[in-house]
Amino acid sequence: MFPAYVENPLNCRFEGQDADEKILLLLRAHPITNLNWVIPAIVLLFTPFFIPAVFSFLNLNIASIPPSFGIVFLIINFLLIMTVTFEGFLHWYFNVYIVTDKNIVDCDFHSILFKNIDVAPLRNIEDTSSSMGGILNSLFHYGNVFIQTAGASRNIDFHSVPRPHHVADFILDEAHKLYGN
Amino acid sequence: MEINIFTSAAFLLLVKTAVLIILFFYVIFALMVIRQVDLMSKTIITTTSKILSAIAIIHAGFAIGLIVLAWGIL
Numbered sequence: 001m002f003p004a005y006v007e008n009p010l011n012c013r014f015e016g017q018d019a020d021e022k023i024l025l026l027l028r029a030h031p032i033t034n035l036n037w038v039i040p041a042i043v044l045l046f047t048p049f050f051i052p053a054v055f056s057f058l059n060l061n062i063a064s065i066p067p068s069f070g071i072v073f074l075i076i077n078f079l080l081i082m083t084v085t086f087e088g089f090l091h092w093y094f095n096v097y098i099v100t101d102k103n104i105v106d107c108d109f110h111s112i113l114f115k116n117i118d119v120a121p122l123r124n125i126e127d128t129s130s131s132m133g134g135i136l137n138s139l140f141h142y143g144n145v146f147i148q149t150a151g152a153s154r155n156i157d158f159h160s161v162p163r164p165h166h167v168a169d170f171i172l173d174e175a176h177k178l179y180g181n
Numbered sequence: 182m183e184i185n186i187f188t189s190a191a192f193l194l195l196v197k198t199a200v201l202i203i204l205f206f207y208v209i210f211a212l213m214v215i216r217q218v219d220l221m222s223k224t225i226i227t228t229t230s231k232i233l234s235a236i237a238i239i240h241a242g243f244a245i246g247l248i249v250l251a252w253g254i255l
Binding site: 002011012013014015066068069071072075076079082083086087090093094096107109112113115117 | 203
């Protein structure tokens with residue numbers, strides 16, 4: 001439903017896309033990277049079950065707390081879970097890397113209201129490289145792709161994308177097509 | 182005589198005030214999330230954008246509802 005590697009995606013556009021510009025590859029970080037927010041959300045989910053144990057450890061009587069306070073704290077806890085889950089999902093879903101037939105686009109949403117979009121024309125691509133290291137990276141086959149661009153323009157990095165070697169090769173192939181070799 | 186701070190009126194009033202202040206900031210955060218989803222949806226336009234906007238609005242609604250609930254029952 002929410003893939004991290006999509007070739008020729010349908011029903012997807014991005015801000016600033018030209019009418020004749022076609023998206024060839026849409027990438028997100030590998031879904032396993034979502035463990036960063038899934039684990040805290042699960043811990044928060046089970047937190048209320050440990051509260052009585054904490055109270056008894058501190059020699060406090062939990063029965064003396066008015067029930068209304070307990071209800072409000074439970075709801076706040078579930079709102080926190082909702083926030084962690086929703087923010088985590090948004091961060092994963094909208095931090096995308098796009099390869100079109102003209103450009104490479106890197107959309108980063110670093111915090112709640114800060115976005116950074118890097119666009120590099122394919123004709124400026126000089127070199128690509130990929131790296132994959134670590135247990136999770138090797139198990140789930142994801143890594144980083146580094147794209148070096150010509151001149152003073154910023155280099156573009158794809159972080160934790162699936163099939164990094166294939167992506168690096170794909171980008172270089174598309175750049176070569178522009179030059180006709 | 183043992184004193185239980187959880188039944189002290191001053192302590193409960195303090196907790197109620199703290200909860201309401203936290204919830205007030207939470208509502209501001211929830212409203213910012215609506216704006217964030219709006220910005221993100223304009224940057225990457227997909228079919229899921231409307232669902233995510235709806236979730237953000239419902240989330241903010243829950244946050245506002247919780248302030249009213251907390252004000253009423255605490």
